[in-house]
Amino acid sequence: SYVLTQPPSVSVAPGQTARITCGGDNIGSKPVHWYQQRPGQTPVVVIYDDSDRPSGIPERFSGSNSGKTATLTISRVEAGDEADYYCQVWDNPSYHVIFGGGTKLTVL
Amino acid sequence: QVELLESGGGVVQPGRSLRLSCAASGFTFSSYPMHWVRQAPGKGLEWVTLISSDGSNKHYADSVKGRFTISRDDSDNTLFLQMNSLRTEDTAVYYCAREDGDLGNTFDIWGQGTMVTVSS
Numbered sequence: 369s370y371v372l373t374q375p376p377s378v379s380v381a382p383g384q385t386a387r388i389t390c391g392g393d394n395i396g397s398k399p400v401h402w403y404q405q406r407p408g409q410t411p412v413v414v415i416y417d418d419s420d421r422p423s424g425i426p427e428r429f430s431g432s433n434s435g436k437t438a439t440l441t442i443s444r445v446e447a448g449d450e451a452d453y454y455c456q457v458w459d460n461p462s463y464h465v466i467f468g469g470g471t472k473l474t475v476l
Numbered sequence: 477q478v479e480l481l482e483s484g485g486g487v488v489q490p491g492r493s494l495r496l497s498c499a500a501s502g503f504t505f506s507s508y509p510m511h512w513v514r515q516a517p518g519k520g521l522e523w524v525t526l527i528s529s530d531g532s533n534k535h536y537a538d539s540v541k542g543r544f545t546i547s548r549d550d551s552d553n554t555l556f557l558q559m560n561s562l563r564t565e566d567t568a569v570y571y572c573a574r575e576d577g578d579l580g581n582t583f584d585i586w587g588q589g590t591m592v593t594v595s596s
Contacts, residue, residue, distance in 0.1 A: 411586060454521050463526065465511065467521040
């Protein structure tokens with residue numbers, strides 16, 4: 369089955385830029401979605417279809433996807449961005465949903 | 477207010493069964509595909525199963541296929557997960573989630589989760 373690979377952790381200082389990667393075989397051909405899960409809370413979509421932002425998500429969040437890697441970029445990182453981030457794709461034609469293992473973002 | 481509320485979790489011995497429910501409110505439940513997603517303690521998200529909006533199509537993760545059954549009652553706006561032959565590795569918080577076709581078929585609404593502990 370399809371596998372998504374994320375780094376377990378990323379650390380960044382406030383105000384800097386965080387980049388969280390999600391690797392998969394030919395992932396550039398699939399729409400990639402990103403979820404933020406703050407401690408004790410349920411996941412929230414921050415990016416869908418590679419680079420679209422739901423309403424209410426700050427412009428500091430952006431996404432890209434090409435080749436074997438999708439990337440979630442968080443600019444001007446704030447303390448409130450500290451959370452676990454998960455990438456997600458659909459594995460067609462099985463209609464299975466695949467999550468990456470998650471990346472813990474730490475704001476130093 | 478759009479809301480999902482799970483119930484039915486608890487502690488159960490390996491090999492036994494449990495049935496989870498997810499009550500939906502604030503939206504037209506019958507219009508949406510629905511999913512169950514679980515999260516083991518301290519671990520990541522794992523998709524479990526999906527049911528189409530009309531209930532005719534169901535898909536399962538390999539880890540639960542043949543043991544878990546998803547169903548829905550649109551007259552009562554409720555989603556179910558029948559879990560049989562439970563294993564210790566099924567221990568997790570179980571979330572029901574709504575799939576939104578307008579948001580790239582992502583999970584835009586999540587319940588607060590219900591904890592299932594499988595232990596002897």
